[in-house]
Amino acid sequence: MTADLSIRMARLADLDAVEAIEWSVFDSDQLARASLRRYMSVPSAAMIVAQEGAEITGYALVGFRKGSKIGRLYSIAVDKARAGRGVGRALLEASESAATSRHCTSFALEVRADNPRAIALYEKNGYAMLGREDEWYEDGGAALRFEKKL
Numbered sequence: 001m002t003a004d005l006s007i008r009m010a011r012l013a014d015l016d017a018v019e020a021i022e023w024s025v026f027d028s029d030q031l032a033r034a035s036l037r038r039y040m041s042v043p044s045a046a047m048i049v050a051q052e053g054a055e056i057t058g059y060a061l062v063g064f065r066k067g068s069k070i071g072r073l074y075s076i077a078v079d080k081a082r083a084g085r086g087v088g089r090a091l092l093e094a095s096e097s098a099a100t101s102r103h104c105t106s107f108a109l110e111v112r113a114d115n116p117r118a119i120a121l122y123e124k125n126g127y128a129m130l131g132r133e134d135e136w137y138e139d140g141g142a143a144l145r146f147e148k149k150l
């Protein structure tokens with residue numbers, strides 16, 4: 001990771017970069033531009049970006065539900081050319097901090113069962129696998145559910 005990595009809340013000006021990462025990184029279940037834009041402004045979500053120099057190199061999206069103490073990682077993605085340098089981990093930690101600051105006591109996520117890289121990221125950061133959901137994704141792929149106590 002470069003020394004000038006900064007992790008901050010997304011601004012509307014980041015929308016193009018976040019959308020580009022979303023559509024270059026995921027093959028299915030991409031979030032539409034309008035959804036990404038909405039998540040940047042609603043109180044039930046926190047959109048976090050990684051910025052290195054002038055470039056947005058990744059983003060994470062956290063969701064909150066009224067009356068629930070469980071924060072949810074809706075999405076996390078790092079630009080392919082910038083993967084494997086600690087940006088994902090930094091975004092995950094910032095997502096957990098966002099949940100803690102909203103008084104969440106645990107943090108939950110689903111990940112494709114065929115995504116060993118993301119699964120490794122979660123396991124190394126203290127997440128426990130709670131179960132499996134078959135046919136969770138648009139293409140019929142299975143999801144694994146992970147959770148971590150904050």
Ligand SMILES: CC(C)(COP(=O)(O)OP(=O)(O)OC[C@H]1O[C@@H](n2cnc3c(N)ncnc32)[C@H](O)[C@@H]1OP(=O)(O)O)[C@@H](O)C(=O)NCCC(=O)NCCS
Pocket residue numbers: 025026075076077078079082083084085086087088089090110111112115116117118120121124
């Ligand atoms: C998953 C993802 C967010 C990780 O971001 P990243 O910046 O590459 O991750 P980091 O560099 O912080 O690495 C964190 C851990 O990921 C794993 N990892 C990173 N690069 C890896 C590689 N080339 N091969 C296997 N595992 C790898 C390792 O466990 C690593 O921990 P370590 O560095 O202590 O060994 C990123 O690869 C990505 O955007 N993938 C596509 C989108 C996606 O799958 N999102 C998750 C949806 S649930």
